[in-house]
Amino acid sequence: MRPLLRSLLIPCMRCTRYISIGVLTYTQAFDWTFVDALYFIIVTLTTVGYGDLPIESDSEKLVTIFFVFIGVGLIGAALGFVLHMIACWLGCLSRRVGNAVSLLVSLWTKQTLWSKCLTVASGKWGPT
Amino acid sequence: MEQVFDGRIGQMGANLIVSLILIVVMLGIGAGAFLALVEDDNGDPYSFLDAVYFASVTVTTVGYGDFSWNSSDGAKIFGVFYLITGTVVIAKALSDIASIPLERRRRQLEKMVLAQYGEGLSLEELREITESSVSPPSRTLVLRHVHNPCVAVRNRATAFAPSRSSCCSCCAS
Numbered sequence: 001m002r003p004l005l006r007s008l009l010i011p012c013m014r015c016t017r018y019i020s021i022g023v024l025t026y027t028q029a030f031d032w033t034f035v036d037a038l039y040f041i042i043v044t045l046t047t048v049g050y051g052d053l054p055i056e057s058d059s060e061k062l063v064t065i066f067f068v069f070i071g072v073g074l075i076g077a078a079l080g081f082v083l084h085m086i087a088c089w090l091g092c093l094s095r096r097v098g099n100a101v102s103l104l105v106s107l108w109t110k111q112t113l114w115s116k117c118l119t120v121a122s123g124k125w126g127p128t
Numbered sequence: 129m130e131q132v133f134d135g136r137i138g139q140m141g142a143n144l145i146v147s148l149i150l151i152v153v154m155l156g157i158g159a160g161a162f163l164a165l166v167e168d169d170n171g172d173p174y175s176f177l178d179a180v181y182f183a184s185v186t187v188t189t190v191g192y193g194d195f196s197w198n199s200s201d202g203a204k205i206f207g208v209f210y211l212i213t214g215t216v217v218i219a220k221a222l223s224d225i226a227s228i229p230l231e232r233r234r235r236q237l238e239k240m241v242l243a244q245y246g247e248g249l250s251l252e253e254l255r256e257i258t259e260s261s262v263s264p265p266s267r268t269l270v271l272r273h274v275h276n277p278c279v280a281v282r283n284r285a286t287a288f289a290p291s292r293s294s295c296c297s298c299c300a301s
Contacts, residue, residue: 039197039204046211048191052198079216086220090146098142105137 004085011078018074019045022067030060044068045075140228147221154214154221158183161210162195165203186211187218 019041026037032053040053044064055061137145159179167173174182174195182195197207241249241257249257 033201035201035204038208042208042211043191043196046215047189048186048211048215050191050193050196050198052193052196079219082216083220086216090143090220090224094142094146095139097146098137098139101137101142101145 004088008078008081008085011074011081015074015078018071022071025063025067029063030057041067041071045071047072140231143224144228147224150217150221154187154217155180155183158186158210158214161203161206162197165206166195166197166199183214187214189215 019038022041023034023037026032026040027034032040036053043050043053045068055064159176159182162179162182163173163176178195185192185195197203238254241254
C-alpha cells in the first residue's frame with residue numbers, strides 16, 4: 001500500500017471505531033434512530049453544529065460533553081492526515097492544470113493581437 | 129527591454145485556479161443536493177439563494193442552523209458524506225488561497241536576499257534565510273541588512289557568507 005494511504009489507515013480506523021461506538025450509544029441508550037445518531041455525530045464532530053436535533057435529557061447532555069471533547073480531537077487529528085493527502089493530490093493536479101493553462105495561453109499569444117492584449121492585461125507591458 | 133507575457137501562470141496561479149474551481153464545485157454540489165433533497169414546511173423546494181447560502185454556511189463550519197438536512201433520511205445520509213468531504217476540501221482550498229500573499233512575500237524576500245548576496249549563498253543557506261524569515265525577529269534582521277548592508281548581522285553573519293571576511297562588498301576591509 002502506498003505510504004500516504006497507510007499513514008491515513010490508523011487515524012481513520014480510530015475515527016470509525018469512535019463514531020460507531022457513538023452511534024451505538026445514542027441508538028441504544030437514548031432511542032435515536034441510526035440515521036439521526038450518525039447525522040448528529042457527524043454534524044457535531046465536523047464542528048458545524050446545526051442544532052436541529054434536540055439534546056434534552058441530562059444524561060444526553062452528559063454523554064455529549066465527553067463525546068465532543070474526545071471526538072473533536074480525534075477527528076481533528078485524522079483530518080490533518082487527510083489534509084496532507086489532499087495537499088499532495090492537489091499539488092499534482094494544480095501542476096497539471098497550470099501546465100495546461102500555460103499551454104493554452106501560449107498558443108493564444110502566438111497571434112500578435114492577442115499577444116499585445118494579454119501583455120497589457122497581465123500588467124507587464126510598459127514603454128521600453 | 130520589452131517583457132512579454134509568456135503564458136506561464138506558475139504554481140501560485142494554478143493553485144488559485146484549482147482552489148476556486150473546488151470551492152465553486154463543492155458549493156454547487158451542496159446547493160444542488162439541498163434543492164433536490166430538502167423541502168420546506170409547505171413541501172416546496174427552497175430558492176437557489178437559500179441553497180447556496182446553506183452550502184456556504186455548512187462548508188465553512190459556521191452552521192447557523194436556520195436550514196439543515198433534517199427533512200428525510202436520504203438528506204441526512206447525503207449530509208453526512210457532504211459534511212465530511214466538503215469541510216475538508218474547502219478548508220484546504222481556503223488555506224491555499226490565504227497562503228498566496230505569504231508565498232509572494234517569501235519570494236520577494238528571496239529576491240531581495242539574492243540581489244544582496246548574489247552567488248555567495250548556497251541553496252541551503254538561501255532556504256534557511258527565507259524560511260526562517262517567516263518569524264518576525266529574523267525577518268527584521270534580514271530586511272535591516274538588505275536595506276543597510278553595512279549593518280552587521282551578528283548571529284547569522286557566518287551562515288550568510290562563511291567564506292568572506294565581511295558580509296558585503298561596500299564595507300569589505
